[in-house]
């Protein structure tokens with residue numbers, strides 16, 4: 001981590017509005033008062049094993065555990081010796097009794113096509129695909145890669161893997177061939193599940209084309225199963241490629257779930273870190289599923305009659321934990337939408353909510369800010385009275401957006417849960433409980449039961465109330481990552497070496513006198529663009545891999561809608577001159593290397609970059625330049641001060 005911020009983070013946001021839960025919501029909520037929450041939290045802190053042992057009874061286990069937790073820092077094993085199957089917990093167990101005909105997934109494609117999969121349909125489809133995977137030689141422990149649009153089959157794909165104990169790695173469909181290839185190579189996937197394409201803003205996302213490019217450098221992939229979504233013409237390699245509808249048509253719908261060890265890997269999900277290539281976050285089965293199940297109940301107060309809509313793609317952790325594993329483990333009805341929120345117009349989400357009588361909406365601050373910009377007229381066109389709870393995730397939500405969300409979307413009656421967590425934490429960590437916690441716009445409020453955070457200085461000393469510092473977690477929790485795939489040293493170095501004995505989140509935070517937590521954003525070189533983590537380092541490597549580029553530094557600049565915009569400072573090779581054409585070429589190059597989500601908003605050319613005497617690029621200064629701010633910090637170590645003056649004046653070519 002770069003420690004330019006150290007432990008001293010200046011926090012300027014002061015927010016005094018507070019919204020207690022309504023008596024009506026509290027009366028039927030699982031946790032109905034702040035006292036009850038505090039009792040739960042204290043109990044979990046004092047006796048984590050007793051607490052989680054009781055909570056874990058919510059799942060169906062094939063064999064009970066001998067111990068709840070084996071903690072050999074920094075490695076945890078939860079529900080030691082127990083066995084279970086995640087797909088059985090998310091599907092099969094709901095297929096006995098009345099819920100078998102309940103809608104598991106209500107899906108809407110971007111062009112307007114609709115499908116409903118009942119729990120029994122989900123069981124049948126999952127079992128068939130699992131049999132196909134077995135036929136292609138997938139054994140427990142073999143990794144399967146998934147690169148799909150948001151169709152029900154993407155969920156089927158994840159659950160089919162879980163059914164046979166094959167860890168999945170889902171790669172977001174917006175990533176490029178290069179990004180897909182890097183991930184497949186890292187985890188050595190044997191099979192790729194993909195589609196011909198998906199729909200986004202009326203256009204085809206050419207998934208198969210990207211997959212073909214990626215597979216040229218992925219020798220471990222022996223078979224590719226292609227779901228037909230767009231039905232446009234795609235390349236097909238006989239022997240390697242198979243149409244999903246053909247292979248599953250022949251498959252038996254009978255495939256008993258494999259009981260795996262509680263610590264058997266459920267999935268690897270890649271996320272950006274501040275250095276090096278993306279990190280393969282490894283989650284295992286028992287603890288992760290207990291965490292998802294418990295938090296879905298506490299935070300969303302999810303009930304049998306809810307219709308729950310989470311707008312995340314399954315390519316992100318939010319899609320894993322709160323589209324698939326959490327809600328389905330609870331037998332909920334999940335609404336899934338394939339496309340863009342502004343297609344065919346800006347009212348699409350509101351129409352979906354009206355059409356399906358959605359009761360819980362979980363989305364991201366960046367989306368809320370876009371809705372605000374588009375205007376109230378779109379939500380006002382639709383009946384949103386079915387909503388009873390709203391959630392946000394991905395970045396700090398500014399109080400203005402929070403209030404707008406509450407007033408315009410929630411009609412002033414829905415509690416808002418601002419949920420702080422990470423790919424690494426697997427499940428929500430800090431969030432209001434909607435029937436218990438008074439909410440404060442902009443604060444994720446209180447830690448969930450079983451989560452023991454602290455805010456500390458770089459030396460690990462707790463900071464006083466009201467001061468900013470580094471957010472750490474002091475006790476292990478069931479859904480925590482277990483390691484980084486293939487790189488346990490990096491796991492130790494990234495999360496367990498910064499602050500002695502604690503899990504280091506990489507976020508800054510402040511706690512106020514009421515015990516509420518305020519997340520202040522990343523303290524390392526990770527950007528948060530539209531709620532997605534991007535490493536400045538990866539974008540820099542993509543830029544430097546272009547023949548014209550000698551050196552690059554990437555920083556974030558505050559952006560009204562997306563939280564942060566990407567600004568790249570680029571030094572060209574000698575003999576190259578800056579121009580608009582080169583700028584476009586570099587943008588396109590980053591899109592090709594990583595994907596459109598990493599496209600730099602600004603590229604500024606500079607003959608040199610500000611560096612310390614030891615040669616480290618001073619990003620803090622570049623952040624100030626990018627934001628058009630005066631440099632306030634310490635510049636005493638800067639090597640060539642004139643660089644900074646030039647950067648400010650030569651903004652544009």
Ligand code: WTA
Nearest residue numbers: 393394395396418419420421422423507519
């Ligand atoms: C940020 C997403 C403030 C934070 C689930 C974290 C948030 C990173 C919030 C993880 C929130 C997420 N308030 N910041 N409610 N939720 N973050 O791994 O910086 O994609 O470390 O997981 O997003 O991003 P990730």
